[in-house]
Amino acid sequence: MSATENKSDLINMDLKTGRVVIRLRPDLAPLAAERIRTLSAEGFYDNTPFHRVIHGFMAQGGDPTGTGTSGSKLPDLKAEFTNKAKFERGTVGMARTMNPDSANSQFFIMFEPSPHLDGQYTIVGQVIEGMDHIDKVKRGAGQSGMVQDPDRIIKMRPADAEA
Template sequence: MLHKALIATLLMAGAAHAEGLPGVTDGPGPNLVIEVADASGASKGQIVLDLYADKAPKHVERLVTLAKAGNYDGVVFHRVIDGFMAQTGDVEFGKQGADTARAGMGGSSMPDLDAEFNDVSFQRGTVGMARSQSPNSANSQFFIDLAPAEFLDGQYTVVGQLVDGWDVLNAIKKGDAAANGSVSEPDYMLKVTVQE
């Protein structure tokens, strides 16, 4: 009886992890801890992303390198589409307080990455790498799904999963749907740290 109950609990935990629900089990990491702020600089709370180093090692290494160097600090959520995803990570053109008109067009000073497509499906809270039309053009930008988006499976590299701060993610300022989610006076990543 206890054995069946344990299996049921593990299955439910696995389903919650796949859907990106609050309180999902944190994996081996590393984790990105992101302090989110509004345009005035007031903190909105933290989100924690568990990165999948076993599924996308080069992409995870890039995110960790940029975070440790402080490159993500002050970068806006430039594209946020209600019911789809929140995108950030343009360290070149996306700094809060600067002219962010070109946010979403830049990357880092490091070379683009070859795709590391894997078997993880895009669900609520899934973290994927943004790219241009070329599958091998991801660099620094990433997005977090606000809803299931299986149509992205095999098209974008999955790099992690939200494990804490679902309410904070949902509260990120949404963009104009008519302008492909472009956000005026966007929220931003005040501070990004790495937990190994």
């Protein structure tokens, strides 16, 4: 992979505490990686909340309504499950309903390994810098992890689209 191709797979996510860099994994999930890149380039994720955050599990965002029930205007994606990668700390997965082919714009970032998700959810990327900022995202309450007055993504763009 050349340096140019490498940078095209990087997404910069700015939070109030600093920058998080995500390396997309088009080798594992080409459809989901392209979706995250497209929506990031459009500014879709700007000011969206981390609406569901469960201590020791994950932080979920990417829903413009903050309810966990919405997505982009683009069609839902087919599942891209793999056994080649595991849900480890910093793994970025595509959120979905009980229907495996319902991922759209929502994603989650793992705080800890979660082997029960392996092969059940699409892995779209990995946090390669700034995981300490994800660790500081406000947690939700109860089993649902829904957050009152949640932390928000300030700005999220492909690295090669930034000046």
